[in-house]
Amino acid sequence: MSTAAAATAPIYPWREHLFGDGVSTRQSVLVLASYPILLVLVILSAFVRYMWAALAMYCAFLFVFSCAARAVVDRRAAVARAGRPGLGGLSAAAIAAVAPAFLYDAEEGEAECPVCLEAVKDGEKARRLPACAHAFHVACIDMWLDSHATCPVCRCHVLPKIKAVKELPDDTSSAQAPTAEPPLPPV
Numbered sequence: 468m469s470t471a472a473a474a475t476a477p478i479y480p481w482r483e484h485l486f487g488d489g490v491s492t493r494q495s496v497l498v499l500a501s502y503p504i505l506l507v508l509v510i511l512s513a514f515v516r517y518m519w520a521a522l523a524m525y526c527a528f529l530f531v532f533s534c535a536a537r538a539v540v541d542r543r544a545a546v547a548r549a550g551r552p553g554l555g556g557l558s559a560a561a562i563a564a565v566a567p568a569f570l571y572d573a574e575e576g577e578a579e580c581p582v583c584l585e586a587v588k589d590g591e592k593a594r595r596l597p598a599c600a601h602a603f604h605v606a607c608i609d610m611w612l613d614s615h616a617t618c619p620v621c622r623c624h625v626l627p628k629i630k631a632v633k634e635l636p637d638d639t640s641s642a643q644a645p646t647a648e649p650p651l652p653p654v
Contacts, residue, residue, distance in 0.1 A: 510627045556614040557625065563623055566594040568605050582607035611635045 470634050557565070571578070573589035580587055580603050592605040601620050603611075611619050616626060 557612045557616055559609070559613075562594075562609055562612045563624070566608070567594050567596055568592050571602070578602045578606050580604045582611055596623075596625055598625060 502604065509564055555648050569592070571587045571589060571593040578587040578593075579585070581601065585604075587602060587604060592610045593602050594605055595602045596608075596618050599618050599621050600617055603619075608619075617624055
């Protein structure tokens with residue numbers, strides 16, 4: 468080096484010892500160029516961390532919301548089922564009142580239970596539905612009527628229709644319209 472350049476340049480003895488003069492300049496450029504890359508990586512890692520936190524909060528919100536919605540729907544379904552035992556069927560007392568059990572007599576004719584597809588034999592307990600006169604084994608029709616309120620063959624309603632109240636002679640405005648029969652379930 469010249470004496471004028473050596474006098475004006477700062478002297479770092481460790482730089483020349485470790486890297487040499489040319490290597491020192493290249494490495495300082497690499498270090499300066501890596502700062503923006505490191506800054507981008509730090510910002511990206513913070514963004515990813517906060518995205519994970521936001522995603523976790525979103526999932527927790529959806530879980531709580533779905534549980535609350537399910538509870539509301541379950542409550543509404545319970546209220547709708549409150550008046551009906553067993554999803555629309557009849558209670559054991561209602562079944563016995565509507566179609567009392569009797570011992571089947573072979574003189575009435577041969578009958579086949581449409582539920583189990585076996586013949587109703589002489590002396591077996593059976594039930595005959597009053598609305599349509601179909602006969603069944605007691606166990607078969609009790610199981611059916613526990614979950615349905617219709618005949619398994621013709622789908623007519625087992626419970627009798629509620630008749631309209633007759634008009635009173637002195638009050639003509641209190642007459643009630645006959646109630647409509649509920650729709651039949653799908654086959």
